[in-house]
Amino acid sequence: MLAKLKDQTKALKREAYALSIAARDPRVPWYAKAFIGLVLAYAFSPIDLIPDFVPVIGYLDDLIIVPVGIALALKMTPAQVMVDAREQADELVQQGKPVSWAGVIIVIVIVLWLLTLSVVIWAMMQLARK
Secondary structure (H helix, E strand, C coil): CHHHHHHHHHHHHHHHHHHHHHCCCCCCCHHHHHHHHHHHHHHHCCCCCCCCCCCCHHHHHHHHHHHHHHHHHHHHCCHHHHHHHHHHHHHHHHHCCCCCHHHHHHHHHHHHHHHHHHHHHHHHHHHHHC
8 A cells, every 4th residue: 555655656746747847838728837837836845835744634735735736737738748748757756856936935925925914903903902
């Protein structure tokens, strides 16, 4: 069972790399490129929206959200583009995992917006009490 899970993880990693290559291909529609960009920014980001140390829910994004996002992105991408991209992705898988700094920035911006919203709501509640 563990070997099967490792194989599935490697396959998912390869598909993510292939999608990153496919997103640069002119044969891919703009909406697919946008979706692929969002999925890969999150998948390759070293920061999670839900930290992994949170029991059960922390791994939810890694186990469900990322694979579902990759599956949808694969459906949006032309088949021949993916064949070409998979060939190039095999080399990337051997080199290691890239880090998406765009993903880091997106996650940080979301966290900052949520923090700012929380402070504004707290301030409004303080003013309402007076």
